[in-house]
Amino acid sequence: MQEGMVKRASELLADGTVVRVLGWKNGEFVYDPTPAVFESVEALSDFVYNDFCASNLSKYLVALSKKEGKTLVFLKPCDSYSFNQLLTEHRVDREKVYIIGISCDGKVDESKLRAQGAEGVTGIATDGDTITVSTLYGDVQLKKADVIAERCVTCKSKKVVAYDEMMGENGEENPDCGRFDQVAALEAMTPDERFAFWRNELSKCIRCNACRNICPACTCEQCVFDNPKSGISQKAAADSFEENMFHIIRAFHVAGRCTDCGECSRVCPQHIPLHLLNRKFIKEMNECYGEYQAGAEAGSRAPLVNFTQEDCEPSIVYTKEASK
């Protein structure tokens, strides 16, 4: 796949269709590739694409589409939903982006590799369902299904929804992915158990803001939490209230716009399952206001900026649980 991508990118750079390529290059560790911009055919020798390239490139287009000339970008299915959402919000300029859609069958989670005994990773090669991980201590063969990230296990869609050309076969949506199972399990708990669960998780937060910075829906030029008067300082939380406040408000601000790409949970250095907050909103909105997938089509109206006269009353929150 990587050779094909580099070849096509070189062609498009050479014939002047695009002036830069947004892709991935190796980071400090092989298992941590970082998004990178390539401006010449020669630079593309650093281009990397493998099963570790999980990061969502769509957010970088907000800045890149303000520059002169067209940008070539490779978007996985998840990323294309985010791209559509950004397009809906007029944050990117479609004319300045050339999208090559790439199929994806799940990205590898490095911590799962480690749990399987593959430490000191130096490379990865995929062949269908098997993955060959080369490590400092020799090669390890693993089943791909065992090591893909949690968010890919419950993948909602393998369909690239915005592209100029496709590389590989475009996939299908998967409505029965079971991505709300964990949310439902939490809902089934008692309030005390839920409170204990979230206190345990949120108290780990160090307020590094990684979730906010990576989130393709968080594209405000100035964030509400940048305001020194927001009551939530830009530093580690001093009180449990701050942790709650930050995460509730962050989830609320992306409610209806979150495409559920799962980047927040991926980058969290404390492994807080932040996607469970976003998924709660998605699930709740699906139940109350009808099925809606942010980013499935550009220009759609999110539930929270819409209404009907027959909407349920907020008191549904009190009765809903009782009926379960």
Next chain:
Amino acid sequence: MQVNNEFKPKIVAFCCNWCSYAGADLAGTNRANYPADVKIIRVPCSCRVNPIFILRAFQRGADGVILCGCHPGDCHYTTGNYYARRRMTMLFSMLNYLGIEKERTRVEWVSAAEGAKFAETMNEFTETILKLGENKRLEDLRCKKEW
């Protein structure tokens, strides 16, 4: 000196200028009783209430927060309360999801003619909060005064 340890709830009521605030006024002119624990904050429309306002109220020591607005369909700005309705539904379900007592938050539609309903709602809500006791799950210790 005698210290009174009786729990006095602090309740914040966001009232929309056009209906509920006038409703509260009517409750007053009608001499309807409702607890002095309810502190009214006037907002131009129920949809002026940002979710942060509600959390901020809890941070600053509120034990319950209630939002009152015009009945759906009667909004002075035509559609404001429809948006507020969706937002609050989502916010409350999130608070409930985090294990914070859902009874501490409420939305009630009170028109300018419903002074009696306003008083009744506030009595009922204060009763609920009295039963729940102090807000412990969404408190900010730095905002607690030590006496």
